[in-house]
Amino acid sequence: MKVLVTDPIANEGIEILRDAGIEVEEKLGLSPEELRQAIKGVHGLIIRSNTKVTADLVEAADELKVVGRAGTGLDNVDIPACNKHGIVVMNTPGGNTNSAAEHTIAMILAVSRHIPQATASMKEGKWEKKKFLGQEVAGKTLGIIGIGRIGSIVAQLAQGLKMKVVAFDPHIRPDLAERMGVELMDLDGVLARADYISVHTPLTPETKWLLNKDLFDKMKDGAIVVNCARGGIINEEDLYEALKSGKLKAAALDVFEKEPTTLENKLLSLENFICTPHLGASTKEAQENVAVAVARQIRDYLLNGEVRNAVNVPSVTGEALAQLAPYIGLGEKIGAFQAQILEGPIEEVEVIYQGDVAELDTKPVTIAMLKELLAPAVREDVNSVNAPIIAEERGIKVTESKSSTAEDFTNLITVKVKGGSEENIISGTIFGKKEPRLVRLNDFRLEAVPEGHMLLIYNEDRPGVIGRIGMTLGSAGINIARMQVGQDPSHKRNVILLTTNEVVSKEVLDNLLAQEGVTQARLLEL
Numbered sequence: 001m002k003v004l005v006t007d008p009i010a011n012e013g014i015e016i017l018r019d020a021g022i023e024v025e026e027k028l029g030l031s032p033e034e035l036r037q038a039i040k041g042v043h044g045l046i047i048r049s050n051t052k053v054t055a056d057l058v059e060a061a062d063e064l065k066v067v068g069r070a071g072t073g074l075d076n077v078d079i080p081a082c083n084k085h086g087i088v089v090m091n092t093p094g095g096n097t098n099s100a101a102e103h104t105i106a107m108i109l110a111v112s113r114h115i116p117q118a119t120a121s122m123k124e125g126k127w128e129k130k131k132f133l134g135q136e137v138a139g140k141t142l143g144i145i146g147i148g149r150i151g152s153i154v155a156q157l158a159q160g161l162k163m164k165v166v167a168f169d170p171h172i173r174p175d176l177a178e179r180m181g182v183e184l185m186d187l188d189g190v191l192a193r194a195d196y197i198s199v200h201t202p203l204t205p206e207t208k209w210l211l212n213k214d215l216f217d218k219m220k221d222g223a224i225v226v227n228c229a230r231g232g233i234i235n236e237e238d239l240y241e242a243l244k245s246g247k248l249k250a251a252a253l254d255v256f257e258k259e260p261t262t263l264e265n266k267l268l269s270l271e272n273f274i275c276t277p278h279l280g281a282s283t284k285e286a287q288e289n290v291a292v293a294v295a296r297q298i299r300d301y302l303l304n305g306e307v308r309n310a311v312n313v314p315s316v317t318g319e320a321l322a323q324l325a326p327y328i329g330l331g332e333k334i335g336a337f338q339a340q341i342l343e344g345p346i347e348e349v350e351v352i353y354q355g356d357v358a359e360l361d362t363k364p365v366t367i368a369m370l371k372e373l374l375a376p377a378v379r380e381d382v383n384s385v386n387a388p389i390i391a392e393e394r395g396i397k398v399t400e401s402k403s404s405t406a407e408d409f410t411n412l413i414t415v416k417v418k419g420g421s422e423e424n425i426i427s428g429t430i431f432g433k434k435e436p437r438l439v440r441l442n443d444f445r446l447e448a449v450p451e452g453h454m455l456l457i458y459n460e461d462r463p464g465v466i467g468r469i470g471m472t473l474g475s476a477g478i479n480i481a482r483m484q485v486g487q488d489p490s491h492k493r494n495v496i497l498l499t500t501n502e503v504v505s506k507e508v509l510d511n512l513l514a515q516e517g518v519t520q521a522r523l524l525e526l
């Protein structure tokens with residue numbers, strides 16, 4: 001296994017990968033073309049905010065299985081492109097939360113007391129005591145937009161500075177905010193009340209230029225704006241105007257629409273503007289935390305398939321994976337079986353978990369089943385990452401239900417697939433610890449091992465038919481390894497599932513279909 005690191009991360013992370021026998025290549029500051037070359041043959045990619053994981057790069061990544069962000073923001077990763085190629089995208093939430101929150105408070109204090117300007121002035125040999133009259137934060141109101149991990153620590157720290165905290169976050173439960181001592185209100189309410197506004201949302205289409213001229217106009221005269229989240233949440237052109245006109249007293253930015261930011265950015269010419277070059281997470285502690293976390297996550301995924309902190313697949317720990325493995329295998333077999341017997345386009349999929357398996361987190365089993373079910377029907381490569389997305393895009397309704405009882409079994413997985421006028425129902429179970437068996441195919445009860453080259457035959461339930469099937473295969477030199485017959489007395493029909501040692505040719509299949517009493521025969525590969 002090989003991991004490429006393209007942004008600087010702490011050595012502790014690199015060591016974790018090397019200790020696990022993973023080859024690590026550190027190549028920093030690559031151009032897009034150099035990156036396209038470097039990504040070839042690489043299984044894992046570790047980045048921070050500098051490397052852009054574009055659709056173009058993903059296209060060139062022939063072996064890539066996982067992208068790990070040593071940090072939080074993933075706006076530099078084309079997640080849909082990764083989904084398409086089955087690349088798991090992980091970040092390390094929490095590792096730099098304290099640092100980013102502390103940096104925000106540092107910016108609030110620095111901008112309130114003109115610390116950067118006063119430092120620069122003294123370094124020019126001046127002593128401008130009168131010029132730098134500041135303001136206290138105690139007693140002032142801080143308005144937080146986005147009160148997640150970082151926003152909530154900022155709230156706590158600000159309360160320690162005797163600030164009152166109000167917040168806008170449409171996705172947060174009011175009781176949670178109440179427990180933090182934060183008054184949750186709508187955006188206009190926050191803008192009207194706050195002396196300081198600090199944004200802590202991700203950059204999404206919804207938050208792009210969230211703070212713009214209209215919103216600056218709604219703020220108190222002389223408000224101070226801080227952004228240590230993502231460039232692009234604030235419209236920099238509008239911010240420049242609001243600072244220049246004096247509508248806003250000051251602003252402090254750690255992040256910019258275009259990074260690295262150069263002197264071309266007009267904001268840098270303003271006296272009431274302070275900034276840092278995306279330093280929120282740049283502490284020894286945060287860098288160690290995120291490097292260690294991302295390295296462990298990538299190691300565990302590449303070596304054991306464990307998924308932690310992924311944004312495009314459900315998390316599954318090593319222990320859970322060991323418990324789920326037989327069910328994942330069974331789910332895949334049922335999905336593949338369903339895919340090969342359904343005639344029309346898939347409309348609805350229902351997965352029912354019963355017995356022991358119902359107590360587990362079964363999402364990975366449903367995804368594994370879905371992956372095999374969709375594979376023959378779609379042109380693109382289906383994988384565990386994009387299977388649920390493809391199903392949704394195609395309007396396929398997927399539902400999951402669970403019950404503690406499982407008929408006569410200790411565990412049972414039933415998959416119902418509807419398409420056109422047809423519905424097929426297949427159930428499977430795990431015998432012992434890991435022996436998969438199919439136990440139901442529509443109206444038939446059986447006990448078949450789902451594996452290898454198989455033949456699914458429907459025949460009339462009368463003497464001689466099964467013998468003729470055996471003779472037809474035997475005379476074609478095909479050995480029957482296993483055979484299961486399910487009887488449906490009410491319809492005088494049998495279903496036969498045969499496992500053969502060799503692949504059955506189209507000619508032999510036609511021969512089988514020509515036998516008296518054989519009503520249907522189809523090949524299955526499981």
Ligand SMILES: NC(=O)C1=CN([C@@H]2O[C@H](COP(=O)(O)OP(=O)(O)OC[C@H]3O[C@@H](n4cnc5c(N)ncnc54)[C@H](O)[C@@H]3O)[C@@H](O)[C@H]2O)C=CC1
Pocket residue numbers: 071072073074093094096097100145146147148149150151168169170171172200201202203206207228229230254255278279280281282
């Ligand atoms: N400057 C730096 O070096 C660092 C920056 N960050 C950035 O800080 C930001 C926050 O990170 P976390 O707190 O870890 O994320 P989080 O996911 O824990 O919190 C984000 C919060 O924003 C809220 N939100 C989403 N859309 C919103 C909207 N339209 N209006 C109001 N609230 C909205 C969410 O409900 C959530 O509560 C991210 O953009 C992250 O990339 C994170 C670490 C370091």
Ligand SMILES: O=C(O)CCC(=O)C(=O)O
Pocket residue numbers: 048049070071072073074096278280281282
């Ligand atoms: O890696 C860095 O220095 C920036 C961290 C950051 O912005 C994030 O984690 O979202």
